[in-house]
Amino acid sequence: YLSRRDGAIVDPVEAGLGSLDRELGAYPTDNPPASVRAGLQSGDPLFYIYTSGTTGLPKAARFSHSRFVSGGMYHLLSGFGARDALYCVLPLYHTVGGVICVNAVLLTGARLVLRRSFSASHFWQDIVESGATTFQYIGEMCRYLLTQPPGEYDRRHRVRYAVGNGLRPDIWEEFTRRFNVPRMVEFYGATESNVALINLHGRPGSIGRLMPGIKATLVRYDVEKDAHVRDAAGLCVECASGEPGELLGRIASGGKPELVRFEGYTSAEATRAKILHDVRERGDTWFRSGDLLRRDRDGFYYFVDRIGDSFRWKGENVSTQEVEEVLAGYPGVDLAVVYGVEVPGTEGRAGMAALASTGGLDLSGPEFFRHVEQLPGYARPVFVRVIGQADMTGTFKVHKIELQRQGFAPCDDASPVYFRDDAAGRYRVLDAAAYQRLRAGEL
Numbered sequence: 001y002l003s004r005r006d007g008a009i010v011d012p013v014e015a016g017l018g019s020l021d022r023e024l025g026a027y028p029t030d031n032p033p034a035s036v037r038a039g040l041q042s043g044d045p046l047f048y049i050y051t052s053g054t055t056g057l058p059k060a061a062r063f064s065h066s067r068f069v070s071g072g073m074y075h076l077l078s079g080f081g082a083r084d085a086l087y088c089v090l091p092l093y094h095t096v097g098g099v100i101c102v103n104a105v106l107l108t109g110a111r112l113v114l115r116r117s118f119s120a121s122h123f124w125q126d127i128v129e130s131g132a133t134t135f136q137y138i139g140e141m142c143r144y145l146l147t148q149p150p151g152e153y154d155r156r157h158r159v160r161y162a163v164g165n166g167l168r169p170d171i172w173e174e175f176t177r178r179f180n181v182p183r184m185v186e187f188y189g190a191t192e193s194n195v196a197l198i199n200l201h202g203r204p205g206s207i208g209r210l211m212p213g214i215k216a217t218l219v220r221y222d223v224e225k226d227a228h229v230r231d232a233a234g235l236c237v238e239c240a241s242g243e244p245g246e247l248l249g250r251i252a253s254g255g256k257p258e259l260v261r262f263e264g265y266t267s268a269e270a271t272r273a274k275i276l277h278d279v280r281e282r283g284d285t286w287f288r289s290g291d292l293l294r295r296d297r298d299g300f301y302y303f304v305d306r307i308g309d310s311f312r313w314k315g316e317n318v319s320t321q322e323v324e325e326v327l328a329g330y331p332g333v334d335l336a337v338v339y340g341v342e343v344p345g346t347e348g349r350a351g352m353a354a355l356a357s358t359g360g361l362d363l364s365g366p367e368f369f370r371h372v373e374q375l376p377g378y379a380r381p382v383f384v385r386v387i388g389q390a391d392m393t394g395t396f397k398v399h400k401i402e403l404q405r406q407g408f409a410p411c412d413d414a415s416p417v418y419f420r421d422d423a424a425g426r427y428r429v430l431d432a433a434a435y436q437r438l439r440a441g442e443l
Contacts, residue, residue, distance in 0.1 A: 042066035048266065049095055049191045059270050061192035062263040063099075070260070071095070072103030073211075074163050074198060078185045080104050080134065084160075085111040087132035089118040089141075095191045100163075101136050120144045124153035124179070133158050137184075139166025140335065142175045147334065155180045163187065169205030170325045188301065192274070194262040194287050195249035197301055206300040207293070214260065215250035217286075218243075218295060219279065224312045224348075228276070236279045244294045244304045248279060248286040262287040309400070311340030311349040314378035318351055323379050327353055330371050332361045339400050341383065341407045345441035350382040354403050361386045363418050369426045383408040384418045384427060410435055 012019075046065045050058040075086065086104055090097035092114075105112040113130040115122075123145055127135065141164075161183040167175070176184060188197040188207040195216045199208030210216055219236040220229035220243070228246065229237045239245035251262055264271035279286045292304040304310075309320045320338040327336035335356040340349025355361060363384055372380045385403070410417050410430055418427035419434070430438075437443040 040065070042069075043261075045263075049093075049099075051191055060266040062265065063191070064261075064263055067261070067263065068099055069103065071099035072101075072105075072107045074100055074185065074187045075104035075134070076107060077198060077200060078134075078161050078163055078183075080108060080110065082109045084108070084133045085113055085131050087113045087115075087127055087130060087135040089115045089123075090136055090138065096136060096138070096164075118144075120148050124151060124157060127157045127159060128153045131158065133160050135159065135162050137162050137164030137167065139164070139168055142167055143171055143328070143335070146171060146175060146178065154178065161185055165189075165207065168321075168325055168328075170329060172204040188303070190289065192262060192265065193249065193289060194251065194260045195247060195289060196260055199300070201300075203300055205302060206296075207303055208301060209299050210301075217248050217250075217279070218245035218293060219248060221246045221292060221307065223307075223310045223317045226307075234278055235281070236276075239295070241297050242294055244292045246307060247289040247291050247293045247301075248276060249289065251275065251285040251287055253285065309339065311351070313340065313348045313350055313382075316376070316378040318379050323351065323353065323375060323381065326372070326374050327355060327381070330355075330368060332357050332359050334358060337400060337403060338381065339404050341404065343382075343408075344439055350408075351379065352383040352385070352403075352408060353381040354385045354387050356387050356389055358388060363427045364429065366426050369420070372420075380420060382420050383430070384420075385415060386418075387415050408435070408438070 042065050044065060045062050046068050047063050048060040049063050050060055072080075080086070086101055088097050088101040090101070092098035092102070101112060104110065113126070113132050115126060118141060119126075120141075123141075126132070157180075159181055162181055163185045165187055167184055167186055172184065175181065183202050185202075186199040186207050189195070194214075196211045196214055197208040198211055199206045217236075218239040220239055221227075222229055231237055236248075249260075249262065262274070264274075274288050274290075276286045276288050278284065290307050292307060292310060293301050294304055295301050303321065305319050305321055311318055311320075318340070323338045324336040327333060327338070333355050337354045337356075339352055339354075341352045343350045355363075363386065385406075385408075408417055408419070408430065410432060417430040419430045419438075421428045428434075434443060
């Protein structure tokens with residue numbers, strides 16, 4: 001049966017849809033002859049997948065047959081089997097939906113339950129009525145679900161675990177406790193990456209440990225200079241335990257086999273930009289993840305920030321994720337996006353936040369100022385823009401580039417900009433006059 005967007009249940013036949021079982025019955029059950037795939041190798045391209053393009057234009061990443069077939073491993077390692085049903089509301093044109101979820105059911109013979117788009121109000125009802133035993137998540141989905149009022153389906157499900165990424169530490173335990181999800185399996189990977197991590201231990205906030213056979217390292221990265229730190233020999237400096245650095249994945253040379261390969265993009269220039277040389281020894285090559293991570297003494301990794309998202313202010317490096325987690329906890333905030341903006345006459349970039357809220361948000365009182373004081377002085381946003389809804393990709397990633405382009409310029413009353421007034425102990429609305437004084441260096 002089909003569930004329409006308004007929640008009504010309709011019969012597929014009445015909706016004009018044919019029977020897939022009947023259609024498949026008209027086709028042969030034997031495997032096609034080998035001549036169909038003559039000359040085809042596992043490393044040949046199967047299709048291209050475009051990156052999300054959150055900080056620029058999307059890039060077409062090459063995706064081979066072998067890479068596709070290995071896509072379901074996150075679920076298989078979590079215990080997924082033939083009797084399971086996987087609920088997916090993420091787009092099938094993206095790696096998470098079309099590769100990870102699809103492969104999990106192809107490799108096991110389990111069921112894939114699809115919904116056209118994510119609905120926070122119908123999520124758990126879908127889970128219960130479909131008999132789903134697991135689901136694929138994006139961290140923002142979990143946050144949206146927590147904002148929903150308690151419902152009759154919240155804990156009636158048979159979910160054994162969930163697989164995904166981006167679940168923030170500040171809501172991890174609250175989510176599992178409220179919705180009775182026994183285990184959240186966080187993983188780390190990217191469409192084109194040759195590095196994969198998985199957290200099978202349920203350690204809150206961690207993106208996991210390196211999967212067996214993956215060769216990777218964390219190296220020091222100077223945010224202010226936008227460059228890797230190198231020693232006297234010109235090689236990269238590995239990070240100590242707890243120290244943030246860029247995650248790199250080793251690219252094998254001389255035709256050596258790799259568990260996960262970096263297959264590059266259709267653009268040779270974009271491919272070259274993702275490769276770093278002379279990391280551990282002269283002549284070696286490594287894939288640049290573009291992510292700053294830290295590793296604890298037990299070998300668990302934690303996401304810190306995207307390179308380019310971190311910025312320097314008052315002589316300190318500001319982690320956008322740390323600031324976003326604090327701001328997202330303020331009443332009425334649906335989503336927090338943090339980035340740096342340039343202010344004339346100052347060094348570095350001043351912290352700015354865009355707060356999405358559908359219920360209206362007034363930040364001029366002392367309550368918001370006191371809430372922000374949880375952060376170190378240098379990390380407290382200088383500017384805050386209130387928006388109705390963030391511009392999101394199909395997998396709930398925020399397009400930051402347009403927000404950064406707008407900077408702290410006031411737009412209209414529907415999207416007010418506030419600036420922090422430490423003397424008054426509150427945030428004040430930035431009007432045209434105050435904006436001009438800031439631009440002139442008078443404020």
